[in-house]
Amino acid sequence: MATIQIDAERCRKCGKCVQVCPTLFEQDAKGTLPYLLDTTRCNECGHCVAICPGEAIAHSSFPPGSITSVQPERLPDTVQLMELLRSRRSIREFRPKPVERTLVEQIIEAARFAPSAHNVQSTEYIVVQDPAVLKQVVELTIAQYRQWRNLLSNPLVRAITRLAKGATRQAALDGLSEDFTALINRYQQGDDPILREASTLLIFHADHHAGFAETNANLALQNASLVCETLNLGAFYTGYMVAGSNDNARLAKLLKLPRDHEIYAGLAIGYPRFHYQNWIERKPPQIQWFAQGGKHHDQC
Numbered sequence: 302m303a304t305i306q307i308d309a310e311r312c313r314k315c316g317k318c319v320q321v322c323p324t325l326f327e328q329d330a331k332g333t334l335p336y337l338l339d340t341t342r343c344n345e346c347g348h349c350v351a352i353c354p355g356e357a358i359a360h361s362s363f364p365p366g367s368i369t370s371v372q373p374e375r376l377p378d379t380v381q382l383m384e385l386l387r388s389r390r391s392i393r394e395f396r397p398k399p400v401e402r403t404l405v406e407q408i409i410e411a412a413r414f415a416p417s418a419h420n421v422q423s424t425e426y427i428v429v430q431d432p433a434v435l436k437q438v439v440e441l442t443i444a445q446y447r448q449w450r451n452l453l454s455n456p457l458v459r460a461i462t463r464l465a466k467g468a469t470r471q472a473a474l475d476g477l478s479e480d481f482t483a484l485i486n487r488y489q490q491g492d493d494p495i496l497r498e499a500s501t502l503l504i505f506h507a508d509h510h511a512g513f514a515e516t517n518a519n520l521a522l523q524n525a526s527l528v529c530e531t532l533n534l535g536a537f538y539t540g541y542m543v544a545g546s547n548d549n550a551r552l553a554k555l556l557k558l559p560r561d562h563e564i565y566a567g568l569a570i571g572y573p574r575f576h577y578q579n580w581i582e583r584k585p586p587q588i589q590w591f592a593q594g595g596k597h598h599d600q601c
C-alpha cells in the first residue's frame with residue numbers, strides 16, 4: 302500500500318491535488334491545507350505528484366528520481382503530430398537487418414506510458430528476435446489455422462452448425478475457412494503471411510483477469526507503433542498471429558507465456574525496404590454531434 306504525505310511547509314494550498322484526485326485529497330476551504338482521505342484507494346497513477354507545483358507530496362511509489370519536469374519545448378506541435386499520424390502506414394516489406402536492442406527498448410518505453418484502466422499497467426512484453434523462434438511462431442500460427450480449417454470443413458461440424466445456427470452463419474464460417482486456406486496456401490508456397498519476415502516481433506500480453514487487459518495492450522501497441530516511425534523503423538499489427546494464438550498451447554509454451562496470460566496484440570518490426578512518399582485521404586468521419594445548447598442535432 303502506498304504511503305502519502307503532504308509537506309505543510311511546501312504546500313501552496315492551491316488545491317490542485319484535490320481537483321485531480323478527490324478520492325484521496327480533500328480541502329475544507331480554498332487556500333487551506335489539503336488533507337488525505339483513505340489512501341488504500343490510491344491506484345498509484347501519480348497525478349497528485351505530477352500536478353503539485355510545490356513538490357509538497359511525498360508518495361512512496363514515486364521516490365526522488367522517478368519524477369521529471371515536463372519540458373514543453375520538446376513536445377511536438379499539432380502540425381507535427383498530425384503529420385506523424387497521417388503518414389504512419391503499416392510496413393510489411395523489411396530489409397533483413399536486425400533491429401538493435403536499444404531501439405526495441407525505446408519502443409517498449411513508449412508503450413509503457415500508454416494509459417491503462419485503473420492504471421493497472423497490465424501489459425507485459427515478449428520480444429522475439431531469434432530467427433529460429435520467429436520461424437516457429439509462424440509455423441505454430443499456421444498449424445492453428447490448419448486445425449481450425451479442418452474443423453470447419455468437417456461434414457459433421459458443418460451439419461450441426463447449419464442446423465443449430467442456420468445457413469447465414471454457415472456461409473460466414475465457410476468464408477473464414479477460405480481465409481484460413483489462403484493463408485495456409487501462401488505459407489506452403491514459401492511466403493510468410495504472418496510476420497512478413499520481420500526481424501522483430503513484439504508481443505503484448507497480460508493476465509486475462511486484469512480489467513480491460515486487451516484494450517490496455519492495444520493502446521500500448523499504438524504508442525509503440527508511433528515511436529517506430531520516429532526511429533525510421535517500419536511496423537505492422539500482426540492480427541493473424543494474435544488470432545492464431547487463441548487456445549494455441551504449443552505457441553504459449555514456445556513463448557513461455559505465463560499462466561493465465563493471453564496475447565492481446567503483436568507488432569512486427571523491422572527496417573523498411575521503402576518509405577511512403579504520400580499520405581492518402583481516409584473516409585470522412587461519420588459523426589453524430591449533440592452540440593452545446595442542444596438546439597441542433599447534426600449528423601455529418
Ligand SMILES: Cc1cc2nc3c(=O)[nH]c(=O)nc-3n(C[C@H](O)[C@H](O)[C@H](O)COP(=O)(O)O)c2cc1C
Binds near residue numbers: 389390392393538541
Ligand atoms: C487489429 C488489426 C489487425 C491487423 N492484422 C494484420 C495482419 O495480420 N497482417 C497485416 O499485414 N496487417 C494487419 N493489420 C494492418 C491493417 O491491414 C492496416 O492497418 C490497414 O490496412 C490500414 O493500413 P495502414 O496501417 O497502413 O494505415 C491489422 C490492423 C489491425 C488494426
